[in-house]
Amino acid sequence: MRNNKSYYAVIFTSTQTEAIEGYSEMANQMEVLAKEQKGYLGIESARNSIGITVSYWESLDAIKQWKVNTKHLFAQQKGREQWYNWYKVRVCKVEREYEFEREINNIKLLP
Numbered sequence: 001m002r003n004n005k006s007y008y009a010v011i012f013t014s015t016q017t018e019a020i021e022g023y024s025e026m027a028n029q030m031e032v033l034a035k036e037q038k039g040y041l042g043i044e045s046a047r048n049s050i051g052i053t054v055s056y057w058e059s060l061d062a063i064k065q066w067k068v069n070t071k072h073l074f075a076q077q078k079g080r081e082q083w084y085n086w087y088k089v090r091v092c093k094v095e096r097e098y099e100f101e102r103e104i105n106n107i108k109l110l111p
Helices: 023-035 060-067 070-083
Strands: 007-016 040-047 051-057 084-094
Touching: 007 060, 023 040, 023 070, 051 060, 070 084
Parallel strands: none
Antiparallel strands: 007 051, 007 084, 040 051
8 A cells, every 4th residue: 555654454353234236327427526635545345244343544634534525424324224244443543564475377366
């Protein structure tokens, strides 16, 4: 993400209801909107029986601004009313990172 400078991760873990109509569209809209926010660094997401989305931010203030964005507030309300049975949000400071990436025939497998 960044070299030798700490940043923040917001980890959103959830389970969904059966009533997920409109969820994918809203999730896509929120990702586009988040990318426009000051201090946004990136996002990673996976969903099976449990969903985990991690968004990365430069500062706690950037996270606070994202949390109170009116369109994001609407999506949060919709999630509580319709899409989620349960969720948990964790805000963490990332002090360091490292990664491994396999190459096959000199081709990277991840974008």
